[in-house]
Amino acid sequence: MGSGATATSTISCAACVISTRAVLFDFDGTLADTAPDLACAVNAMRAARGLQPLAAAVVRPYASMGARGLLRVGFDMTPEHPQYIAMRDEFLDLYGRALCVHTCVFPGMAELLAELEARDIAWGIVTNKSSRFTTRLVEELGVAPACVICGDSTPHLKPHPAPLLAAAEKLDLAPADCVYVGDDLRDIQAARAAGMRCVAVQYGYHGTDNPGPATWNADAIISRPAELLEHL
Structure with a gap:
């Protein structure tokens, strides 16, 4: 799996059906339980x-x-x-x-990532976590994203769209070809600002200053990783 992936899955969005060539994940609370x-x-x-x-x-x-x-x-x-x-x-x-003593990918996430790779759909990580920690965690968890954009990779943090746009550029894809998956309101705000479709996860951390995913205006909400495949 590499940049510029050519596979096409689809996600329903209002009155249109759009190809999905990459899935980008937030890290804490979305891909990994840290x-x-x-x-x-x-x-x-x-x-x-x-x-x-x-x-x-x-x-x-x-x-x-x-x-x-x-x-x-x-x-x-x-x-x-x-x-x-x-x-x-x-x-x-x-x-x-003690960065990765109890940390693990969420149940079902490893299977989801394997299925994306089997479909030749690129996947990556876009997180506000610094590279100081993210790089080590990615290595220790044994996952292999096509790109990793950290909190110190661009001048801005989510909800600014810059990190998501940097990921799309690294994959040589248009933002509209990507789906962003996150567990916080700022993830959805960043995806909207970047022109990406967005999926909120019900199983994540969600923060404390908002009523939860149902109010975020995401394209879809999933309660477990495998459900993402229903929206691709």
């Missing part, structure tokens, strides 16, 4: 300060919001706090030391 290791880093910081650990279910909704969200749930701390930078660096250091 919440357990992120929670471990937060709880290690809490333990060092004599605080009780947070339950995984408490941390999970914040897992796709990066250090900002995790320090918010762990310490009620915002970027305006005078200790925020030091706390962020401590969190990232702890996370980097």
